[in-house]
Amino acid sequence: MNQHSPSSVLPATPATPQGRPVRVALLGCGVVGSQVARLLQEQAGDLAARVGAPVELVGIAVRRLGLARDVDLPEELFTLDAHALVTRDDVDVVVEVIGGIEPARSLILAALEHGASVVSANKALLAEDGSTLFAAAEKAGRDLYYEAAVAGAIPILRPLRESLAGDQVTRVLGIVNGTTNFILDRMDSSGAGFDEALQEAQDLGYAEADPTADVEGFDAAAKAAILASLAFHTRVTAADVHREGIAEVTASDVASAAEMGCVVKLLAICAVQEGPDGPAVSARVHPAMIPRSHPLASVREAYNAVFVESQAAGQLMFYGPGAGGSPTASAVMGDLVTVARNRLADVRGAGESSYADLPVLDMGSxxxxxxxxxxxxxxxxxxxxxxxxxxxxxxxxxxxxxxxxxxxxxxxxxxxxxxxxxxxxxxxxxxxxxxxxxxxxxxxxxxxxx
The missing domain is CATH 3.30.70.260 (ACT domain)
Incomplete structure (x- = not known):
């Protein structure tokens, strides 16, 4: 009889569980959505084993039909009627990756009202009107998960919501925008000016043709609001976050930082500090000098990292690719597995926690x-x-x-x-x-x- 060491034997493909499948509707089939659809196809057996039932993609809402996409899917899955898709009686989970405020907000609310749980990657919507979405999920008794809204594939929201639920987080410091990190890294390593580094980022596909959301800090501010809300159990919106971008950072600033043994990074900084009437939350996004000895200083290129400080656990850092189709889809799929399990068990995961209701300080304080x-x-x-x-x-x-x-x-x-x-x-x-x-x-x- 031939014998093999355990490391030389590939695990068998898991048997597909029997029973009613968990049916998924997908909103959007662009960079992220196409990768979500691909993973649902390629990992169907594993997903079924992990969830406890088959996970079936039953429809994809898009803006235009007949486009070439990064995944081979039956044409009958696609529809232009997103509202009809999310309100189907047989849809268990809606995955929203279209972004923006509308129609995403209306579609998510309709999905929850009609009994579907929701997985979203929509940082802008969650940072602007998350309270409305959470209230709808609470009323419907359904899940609203959104790990992919911050830092791509990096698991940071779940640790804040669950792993550190028994601890007291005091500060969250992060590089949460890959475009700006790439630009500042190039300015530090090559001595380039902002315009030159931005052009390189655009040539390599790290920056959009209109980079305003990234370089002016809007993207990072939305993520900071989400991080602060979770970390400090307080509703924080993007409007509460002080925001400064990197367009005014000069080669001279970067050189001065180097003389001090520092680098310049665009940081999202959320903390609990003493305010005029007791503990309060501060949330800000701006370029800052940090010493090269700090863990965040070594985050290069378009990578993201989030540094968390808490009373019991101490200092933790989460690092990885913060954007892109596959990394973001990985975070979406993690939420999808959890939400699907909850639907099968007829339970609901952790919802919004805003019990602390701390005041948010203005930047002057x-x-x-x-x-x-x-x-x-x-x-x-x-x-x-x-x-x-x-x-x-x-x-x-x-x-x-x-x-x-x-x-x-x-x-x-x-x-x-x-x-x-x-x-x-x-x-x-x-x-x-x-x-x-x-x-x-x-x-x-x-x-x-x-």
């Missing part, structure tokens, strides 16, 4: 450190006057460096922790001083101790 570049006249007493301006607004200086350039000089000031409002007031004062030619750059510094 947020405290961090700052790197400020000031172009001044190269005259005696100017440095003292600049230092006095910082002191008058309660902003303590940690280090200052002066570089002379003939008749003018540049002061590079790094502050201790201060409120954003106090720093803004300091900058306004500096810009009004006779011997200050310009405050050429203001950038926050994160991830360092005092």
């Amino acid at each position: 947020t405290q961090t450190r700052y790197h400020v570049q000031i172009d001044v006249d190269d005259k005696a007493g100017v440095l003292a006057a600049v230092a006095l301006a910082f002191a008058e607004h309660g902003v303590s200086i940690q280090t200052v460096r002066q570089e002379g350039r003939g008749d003018d000089a540049q002061l590079v000031v790094v502050s201790h922790r201060a409120s954003d409002a106090d720093l803004a007031a300091t900058v306004d004062t500096l810009r009004g001083m006779a011997n200050v030619r310009d405050v050429s750059s203001v950038m926050r510094v994160e991830g360092e101790s005092e």
Whole structure:
């Protein structure tokens, strides 16, 4: 009898469970939707074994019929009538990957009202009007899962919602947009300017022809709202998130960061901190300098990473591809398996948790450190006057460096922790001083101790 070591024997294809299949309707068959359909086809046997019943794709709503797609599917699956599809009596789960606010919101609400559970990758909708969707899911007694809405294939929402449910998360710090990370990485590694790095990102397919949502921070702000809502059990919308993009980041800023042993990253930063009336949530997206020793500094190219700090678990980091058809589809499929299992067991998973209901701080109350570049006249007493301006607004200086350039000089000031409002007031004062030619750059510094 021939014997094989366990590692040389491939596992047998699991037998397909018998019984009523879990029927899935798919909204959208683009970059992500086509990969979801492909995985439903290729992994049908495994999915059936994991779920406990066959998982059957019964319809796909698209905007146009007859297009060439990345997956070979029967034409009879496709329909232009998305509403009719999501309200079919035999649909158990609706997977929404069309994005945007409408018609996605109306279709998700219709699906829940008619008894289907929902899996969505729609960060913009969840960040703008998640409370309406969660309320509808609660009323219907159905699931609303959305792991794919943040950081692609990286499992971050489920750990926040479930794995860390018994812990107290205090801070979430993340690189959640691959386009901006690619651009800033190129600026750091090659010395390129923003426009040059953006063009390379577009040539390689990492940036859209209109990159506004990415480079102006809208995409990251939506994800920050979702992360803050889950981490701190508080409803946070995209409108609550302070947002700054990277279009104003210069090669000089990146070079200054390098001189400090730092890199520039677009960060989504969500934290619980003391507010005027007790604990409050801060949520912000902006470029910042972080030391090269910080785990997030090593995140290169178009990758994402989320750094979580909690009281019991300490520091955790989740890293991986944050976008793309297959990675995002992987997150969708993970949710689909969970939701399908729940339908078979006639149970509902964890819904929205907003019991803490903490106030959301405005950006002026947020405290961090700052790197400020000031172009001044190269005259005696100017440095003292600049230092006095910082002191008058309660902003303590940690280090200052002066570089002379003939008749003018540049002061590079790094502050201790201060409120954003106090720093803004300091900058306004500096810009009004006779011997200050310009405050050429203001950038926050994160991830360092005092």
